[in-house]
Amino acid sequence: MIDTDALDIESELRAEIVRLNKVVEALMNRVEHSATQHYSDFDQFQTTIMLENLVRARTKELDAALRENEKINRALQEAEEKFHRVLDQSLVGITMIIDDRFHYVNPKFAAIFDYPVDELMTMDIMELVSDADEPTVRAAMQKALNQELAKINFVANAVRRNGQMITVEVSVSPAIDIGGKPALIAVLADISERLRSERQVQALHEQLQYQAIHDPLTGLYNRLFLNENLERELLLAARQSYEVSVVMSDLDHFKMINDCYGHQAGDAVLKAFADILKRHARASDLDCRYGGEEFFLVLPDTSLQTANERAESIRLALIAQPIAVADISIHVTASFGVATYPANGLSPVALIGAADKALYLAKDAGRNQVVAAAQPLQ
Numbered sequence: 006m007i008d009t010d011a012l013d014i015e016s017e018l019r020a021e022i023v024r025l026n027k028v029v030e031a032l033m034n035r036v037e038h039s040a041t042q043h044y045s046d047f048d049q050f051q052t053t054i055m056l057e058n059l060v061r062a063r064t065k066e067l068d069a070a071l072r073e074n075e076k077i078n079r080a081l082q083e084a085e086e087k088f089h090r091v092l093d094q095s096l097v098g099i100t101m102i103i104d105d106r107f108h109y110v111n112p113k114f115a116a117i118f119d120y121p122v123d124e125l126m127t128m129d130i131m132e133l134v135s136d137a138d139e140p141t142v143r144a145a146m147q148k149a150l151n152q153e154l155a156k157i158n159f160v161a162n163a164v165r166r167n168g169q170m171i172t173v174e175v176s177v178s179p180a181i182d183i184g185g186k187p188a189l190i191a192v193l194a195d196i197s198e199r200l201r202s203e204r205q206v207q208a209l210h211e212q213l214q215y216q217a218i219h220d221p222l223t224g225l226y227n228r229l230f231l232n233e234n235l236e237r238e239l240l241l242a243a244r245q246s247y248e249v250s251v252v253m254s255d256l257d258h259f260k261m262i263n264d265c266y267g268h269q270a271g272d273a274v275l276k277a278f279a280d281i282l283k284r285h286a287r288a289s290d291l292d293c294r295y296g297g298e299e300f301f302l303v304l305p306d307t308s309l310q311t312a313n314e315r316a317e318s319i320r321l322a323l324i325a326q327p328i329a330v331a332d333i334s335i336h337v338t339a340s341f342g343v344a345t346y347p348a349n350g351l352s353p354v355a356l357i358g359a360a361d362k363a364l365y366l367a368k369d370a371g372r373n374q375v376v377a378a379a380q381p382l383q
């Protein structure tokens with residue numbers, strides 16, 4: 006930007022110096038002319054010398070003022086050059102907007118939107134804003150024009166020259182006066198890549214959290230999750246005085262399935278049984294793979310009898326659904342041991358022990374059956 010005031014002063018000073026030099030020249034001519042014409046007297050000569058001295062002194066002052074002005078101009082030019090260099094090298098986009106049009110954009114701003122600077126200077130700023138975010142941008146600009154806040158920050162979706170959508174973070178300062186018009190200065194950064202990375206990190210974080218507490222084969226909770234949560238369930242039950250039942254189940258002769266049909270078929274059976282458990286679980290239940298072919302259900306606010314009935318319906322569902330693996334259909338059964346807090350155990354270890362004991366009894370009694378923990382444990 007050129008400082009027109011400084012140029013005006015300089016040309017005025019130069020004009021006055023020229024005018025004064027002409028005055029000196031005219032006076033000298035007059036003295037010489039008077040002397041040759043024999044009209045001069047001593048007073049006239051004195052006055053002329055005095056005037057000449059005055060004019061020379063004034064010329065000197067003006068010369069000094071001119072040099073000072075040149076110095077100021079040079080300083081201004083240097084400051085402007087430095088300012089432009091900073092703007093040119095800025096890693097954020099910077100623009101000045103007057104009447105919704107670009108009055109200035111730095112190279113980074115043009116690079117963010119992939120437009121040549123000249124083309125941007127012919128555009129309305131809303132051409133860069135996504136339709137959905139136009140109201141947000143308009144509202145922010147209005148606030149800046151109204152001088153409502155020291156700084157207005159917002160995030161909006163914008164459109165590059167090739168139509169690609171990007172997300173930009175914008176900071177707009179309150180309007181300043183440029184040539185009698187309100188001008189907005191906005192600083193902007195393309196945060197699309199940062200948002201993408203943040204979303205990836207978030208997704209990875211969620212995936213790791215999921216993997217930490219789930220069994221990868223069946224998608225059920227794992228034993229770690231059960232250990233961390235059963236105690237909490239029992240504490241809640243104690244506080245609110247309700248029963249918590251647990252069901253431990255184990256596929257019958259599972260080793261034979263592996264041996265006869267292969268490990269992959271065994272995996273398919275484990276998955277199919279897990280799906281049955283998921284279908285039979287309420288939102289408040291915990292369905293876990295306890296290990297190998299052993300599974301565990303925690304049923305809050307459920308009596309021993311209800312838990313027994315629910316285990317029975319799972320047993321029947323498994324029988325009713327032969328598991329298809331490739332072109333064969335595998336018939337599988339499972340045994341179940343049921344125990345209830347507080348009757349069969351007060352701690353997670355005691356409760357799991359009671360269910361395990363009942364399961365052992367079910368296996369021992371010929372498998373494919375549900376056995377409830379018979380006697381309250383001490």
Ligand SMILES: Nc1nc2c(ncn2[C@@H]2O[C@H](COP(=O)(O)OP(=O)(O)OP(=O)(O)O)[C@@H](O)[C@H]2O)c(=O)[nH]1
Nearest residue numbers: 255256257258259260261263268269271272297298
């Ligand atoms: N396919 C597959 N097999 C597994 C997995 N985890 C454990 N097993 C197998 O499960 C079988 C468990 O066998 P056992 O503990 O003898 O029990 P079982 O054959 O089911 O006999 P009972 O429980 O007495 O009815 C073993 O052969 C393990 O190798 C798994 O993730 N996938």
